[in-house]
Amino acid sequence: MKRLRMGLIGVGGIAENRHIPAYQALTEHVEIVAVQDVNLVRAKEVAEKNAIPNVFEDYLKMFPHVDAVTICTPNKFHEPIAVAALNQGVHVLCEKPMAMNADEGKRMLEAAEANNKIFMIGYHYRFVDSVMLAKESMQEVGAPIVTRVQALRQRKVPGWGVFINKQLQGGGSLIDWGCHLLDAAFWLLAPSKPIEVSAQTYQRLSKQPNQVNDWGSYDHEAMDVDDHVSAYIRFDDGSTLLFECSWAANIKADKTHISISGENGGVNVFPYEFYQPKHHRMMETRADTKEDQQEAAFLQAQNFVDACLGKDTLKSNPKDALLVTKVIDAIYESSEQGKSISIN
Numbered sequence: 001m002k003r004l005r006m007g008l009i010g011v012g013g014i015a016e017n018r019h020i021p022a023y024q025a026l027t028e029h030v031e032i033v034a035v036q037d038v039n040l041v042r043a044k045e046v047a048e049k050n051a052i053p054n055v056f057e058d059y060l061k062m063f064p065h066v067d068a069v070t071i072c073t074p075n076k077f078h079e080p081i082a083v084a085a086l087n088q089g090v091h092v093l094c095e096k097p098m099a100m101n102a103d104e105g106k107r108m109l110e111a112a113e114a115n116n117k118i119f120m121i122g123y124h125y126r127f128v129d130s131v132m133l134a135k136e137s138m139q140e141v142g143a144p145i146v147t148r149v150q151a152l153r154q155r156k157v158p159g160w161g162v163f164i165n166k167q168l169q170g171g172g173s174l175i176d177w178g179c180h181l182l183d184a185a186f187w188l189l190a191p192s193k194p195i196e197v198s199a200q201t202y203q204r205l206s207k208q209p210n211q212v213n214d215w216g217s218y219d220h221e222a223m224d225v226d227d228h229v230s231a232y233i234r235f236d237d238g239s240t241l242l243f244e245c246s247w248a249a250n251i252k253a254d255k256t257h258i259s260i261s262g263e264n265g266g267v268n269v270f271p272y273e274f275y276q277p278k279h280h281r282m283m284e285t286r287a288d289t290k291e292d293q294q295e296a297a298f299l300q301a302q303n304f305v306d307a308c309l310g311k312d313t314l315k316s317n318p319k320d321a322l323l324v325t326k327v328i329d330a331i332y333e334s335s336e337q338g339k340s341i342s343i344n
């Protein structure tokens, strides 16, 4: 059987720790044939360590040698690289967030559609066991009323890479971390759609010198992205979502939370719990679900590879990723303008 020839673009932390192990566990179906990185020393190191035969300085030169690429560069380069690859007939798995903004996201989607190529954004939370079980429970939850989403880290601004650089990343805790939970929540709530956002973003705490930070040190003067965000999101079915994210919060411990209260029941995702009235009292159901990110990354890689080989359909539609990008744009715009923003 034909194996998919995979190229990796931007071989930093996520490429090495998540994508390479996932593809290496799928060697019957996919072969990593090349890597590319602006840091050629790093690219050569990763290639040698993982027995990857080709290293390219220029990703355009890589495209004729691969069937698909996985893009793991800073966010600013997601769109130009994805569009170039799709236009060369190469399938694309691009790390989250989709892009710096929705205009870029639309261009990526158009290129995928025009070239009829598989295009996926790495929102791997959809492949987390407890999220998948919550999706199966949504019918029993019934029409959603209120959803709560929290992506909170206690003092963990990423001190490596370019995560605090707005020019290269487009934003901070929201576009980097909150985006995962928004994607998972919107997927659970579909077909309900977000239509309006009122939000506030902050960067007060991280602009102060000598902050306690568990993920290395960072230059507080150069920091120009959000470290706290709160938002109130209205949906087309009249339901609402309360959103909060931060990577520098003064809280007891990190918190990853999605819960949905519906007309017939309620679901909590991390850990999975289901609440429903029965026999005149509230009942609680638990499940032995896992919340393993590596496992989710493996399932995501498997789904992408199978879709490229024509054996499966994508479980993560890029149109959904564009919706997340539009909401992120609206959150930033609402905060800047001090008013609610509609999502089109």
Ligand SMILES: NC(=O)c1ccc[n+]([C@@H]2O[C@H](COP(=O)([O-])OP(=O)(O)OC[C@H]3O[C@@H](n4cnc5c(N)ncnc54)[C@H](O)[C@@H]3O)[C@@H](O)[C@H]2O)c1
Pocket: 009, 010, 011, 012, 013, 014, 015, 036, 037, 038, 039, 042, 072, 073, 074, 075, 077, 095, 096, 097, 122, 124, 160, 161, 162, 176
């Ligand atoms: N799915 C997740 O949970 C998750 C986790 C971490 C990072 N990410 C995403 O992955 C991407 C990379 O994050 P990371 O943590 O690996 O960062 P990183 O800084 O560790 O690695 C980025 C790599 O890209 C290279 N690079 C920079 N510009 C490039 C360009 N124009 N062309 C080719 N290579 C280029 C850098 O030299 C570096 O090796 C980001 O978009 C981030 O949001 C996703």
